[in-house]
Amino acid sequence: MKIKIKEKSYEEVLALPAHAHKKPLKQNLFWRTLLRAVSTPDLLATRFKCKEIGMERLGKREPALFLMNHSSFIDLKIASTVLFPRPFNIVCTTDGFVGKNLLMRLLGCIPTNKFVSDLNLVRDMVYATKKLKSSVLMYPEAGYSFDGTATRLPDSLGKCVKLLGVPVVVIRTYGAFARDPLYNNLQTRRVRVSAEMEYLLSPDEIKELSAAEIAEKISAQFAFDSFRWQQENKVKIDEPFRADCLNRVLYKCPHCMSEGNMEGRGTKLTCHACGSSWELDEYGYLAATKGETRFTHVPDWYEWERACVREELLKNEYLLDLDVDIYLLTDTKCLYRVGEGHLTHSRAGFHLTGCDGKLEYTQDPSLSYTLNSDFNWYEIGDVISIGNNRMLYYCFPKQRGDFAAKARLATEELYGIVREERKNTHKEALASKK
Numbered sequence: 001m002k003i004k005i006k007e008k009s010y011e012e013v014l015a016l017p018a019h020a021h022k023k024p025l026k027q028n029l030f031w032r033t034l035l036r037a038v039s040t041p042d043l044l045a046t047r048f049k050c051k052e053i054g055m056e057r058l059g060k061r062e063p064a065l066f067l068m069n070h071s072s073f074i075d076l077k078i079a080s081t082v083l084f085p086r087p088f089n090i091v092c093t094t095d096g097f098v099g100k101n102l103l104m105r106l107l108g109c110i111p112t113n114k115f116v117s118d119l120n121l122v123r124d125m126v127y128a129t130k131k132l133k134s135s136v137l138m139y140p141e142a143g144y145s146f147d148g149t150a151t152r153l154p155d156s157l158g159k160c161v162k163l164l165g166v167p168v169v170v171i172r173t174y175g176a177f178a179r180d181p182l183y184n185n186l187q188t189r190r191v192r193v194s195a196e197m198e199y200l201l202s203p204d205e206i207k208e209l210s211a212a213e214i215a216e217k218i219s220a221q222f223a224f225d226s227f228r229w230q231q232e233n234k235v236k237i238d239e240p241f242r243a244d245c246l247n248r249v250l251y252k253c254p255h256c257m258s259e260g261n262m263e264g265r266g267t268k269l270t271c272h273a274c275g276s277s278w279e280l281d282e283y284g285y286l287a288a289t290k291g292e293t294r295f296t297h298v299p300d301w302y303e304w305e306r307a308c309v310r311e312e313l314l315k316n317e318y319l320l321d322l323d324v325d326i327y328l329l330t331d332t333k334c335l336y337r338v339g340e341g342h343l344t345h346s347r348a349g350f351h352l353t354g355c356d357g358k359l360e361y362t363q364d365p366s367l368s369y370t371l372n373s374d375f376n377w378y379e380i381g382d383v384i385s386i387g388n389n390r391m392l393y394y395c396f397p398k399q400r401g402d403f404a405a406k407a408r409l410a411t412e413e414l415y416g417i418v419r420e421e422r423k424n425t426h427k428e429a430l431a432s433k434k
Contacts, residue, residue, distance in 0.1 A: 003378040004099035005327070006334040010355035013338055018390065019331040024124050026132040027087045027108035035107065036084045039077030046074070046179065046193035050082045054199035058167055060086075063129040063136075065164055067200075068171040069150065069222055070139040072180035078173060078195055079137050088135040089128040091121065093142070094392070095378075097332040108134070111332070114142050114372040116389055122160060129166050136164075141222070143372060144182045146249050146405055147302040148226030152370055152412060153219055158211030161201070161218070168201040168214075170221045177226035178235060178284075182375050183248045183264075189239045227298050230284040243267050243280040248375050248382065250301050251402035252308060254294045260401035302405075309406060310413045313347060318414075320345035320407055324384075324395040326354050335378075335394070343384065343395045345407060347414065350386045352393055361386070361393060365418045371411035373404035 058064055066088065068079060076090070092109040104111070110128065112121040128134045141151040161168055172195060179191040200221065206214065230237070246264030253262060256274035263270050268289065270277040276291035285296050295301040312318035324343045328336045341354015350363040363386050372385040381396045382404045397403050 001378060003095065003380075004334050006336055008336045008338060010328075010338045010358050013328050013330060013336045016330055021120055022105070024089050024110045024128050024132070024134075025105050025108060026128075026134050027089070027106075029085065031107050032080075032085055032087060035076075035080035039080045042074055042077050043081055043193070046175065046191065048078065048081070048193050048195070050078075050195045050197055052197050055169070055197060057199045057202065058169065061133070062167065063133055064167040064169050065125075065129070065161065066135060066137045066169045066171055067140050067218060067221075068137065069173055069224065070141045070144055071148075071173055071177035071226065072144065072182070074176050074180065074193060075139065075173065078176070078193070079171065082171065082195060082197055083135070083137070086135055087132075088137050089125075089132070091125070091136065091138040094332065095329055095335070098329070098335055099333070101332045110136075113387065113389060113392055114385070115368045115370055116387065116392075117367075118389060122163065125160070125164060129164055135166075140218070143370065143374070143408075145177060145226070146182060146375075146408070147299045148177045148181065149299045149302075150222040150224055153215070153222060155215070155369065157218060158213070158215035161214050162206055162211050165203050165206060167199065167203060168206070168218070170198050170200050170218070172196045172198070172221065172224070174229060175235070178230050178237060181226075183245050184241070185245050185376055187239070187241050187244065189237050189242065191235060191237060225299055227284045234283065236282045237284070238282045240266055242282075243269055245375070246280065246298075248402050249405055250298065250305070251405055252305050254301070254304065255291055259406070262402070305406070306409045306413065309409045310417075313410065313414055313417055316347055318346060318410055320403060320410070322395070322403060323398040324352075324354075325398060326352070326359070327380075327394040327396070329387075329392040329394065330390065340398075341395070343397075345410060347418075349414075352386065352395065361391075363387075365411070365414045366422070369412065369415045371408040373408045375404060 089108040089110050093114050094111040097104045097111050110124045112118045125136050128136050140153045140157055145151055175191045175193040180188045243264045246269050247262035252259045253271040255276045258273035261271055261273040267280055268277055277289045278286045279289050287293050322343045324341055326338050326341045328338055339355045344351045349365040352361045374383050377383040384395045384407050387393045
């Protein structure tokens with residue numbers, strides 16, 4: 001899948017009119033049927049089945065908020081099938097509208113910028129459920145999972161649920177990540193996919209619970225580990241490319257501690273700095289073929305990398321320092337390539353400069369709880385995206401290395417560290433005044 005790109009100067013992009021907000025449209029039966037039809041071949045190939053739990057509590061025409069975990073491109077195909085013929089609006093990232101705005105609106109999509117505060121999104125969701133009498137499908141994780149485990153949910157989710165006041169239904173998928181993990185460069189595997197659709201909260205229950213209690217209940221539904229699922233269910237993945245590009249996730253060697261020297265190719269992961277290597281077997285376990293097996297489980301290795309990043313941050317040693325190609329997104333007509341620049345990420349947050357000194361953007365670490373980073377984004381390359389509701393900056397590193405996963409981990413850890421530090425500073429300031 002590719003995206004429409006145009007070359008423009010930074011000044012030309014700045015001069016473009018702001019993208020006009022439009023209220024969402026309700027899916028008609030034709031578009032619902034079309035979505036289901038184009039989804040059928042993939043679901044037949046995966047022998048898809050869905051188990052319903054408590055769904056008799058939801059009226060056939062009653063709007064609901066459907067929350068679904070986000071593992072791969074097959075997710076929307078699953079939703080389009082299990083929700084049929086119910087009309088639903090889909091919360092979708094704005095870049096998905098580029099070059100196809102009208103089509104996406106007719107499909108019922110609601111655009112939003114990932115991990116950016118967006119009051120229009122909440123208003124659009126209320127409009128969809130109250131005025132259009134349509135359900136809303138939302139992937140609260142927003143970004144695809146890198147390691148097959150749940151990513152952090154937004155702090156505002158409980159408040160959003162209370163504001164909507166409609167039933168909450170959770171859709172959990174099994175096998176979607178194993179079939180097409182993001183790191184594996186769009187190479188699909190022969191894996192069966194299934195789902196569970198469970199009625200979680202009624203409007204009355206939502207009224208009785210606090211926003212924090214609602215968020216806690218939803219978070220519990222998003223606790224999963226796709227590699228563990230594969231192992232426990234003895235799901236055999238024998239494709240010879242299953243470890244291709246695994247270095248995007250496992251970028252740091254646990255033996256020599258070097259970064260950017262890992263390579264996932266075929267069924268093996270190799271560190272070219274010290275020569276250590278591991279085999280990813282048919283059931284998702286790692287075993288050393290040269291050196292010590294410190295981690296047998298991919299998510300355990302990823303969590304160790306998180307701990308390493310946190311330690312760097314606490315010691316004020318973390319620094320991402322990259323030359324990048326810069327693309328801007330300010331409307332849904334095109335993605336605009338504006339030139340080259342430099343991106344740094346440190347305890348102070350993100351700092352992007354470029355376009356012969358004309359572009360300068362800073363982003364405080366408290367502004368976002370995670371990062372919109374991706375692998376092979378629209379087949380351009382691995383990307384780190386920052387920005388606000390006016391402009392998104394897509395930065396593609398020019399040097400060799402795996403930066404997307406570490407930048408996301410650092411953003412998440414830094415968000416928590418900075419918020420805690422500022423909270424303590426505020427308490428100390430209040431105490432000193434007494």
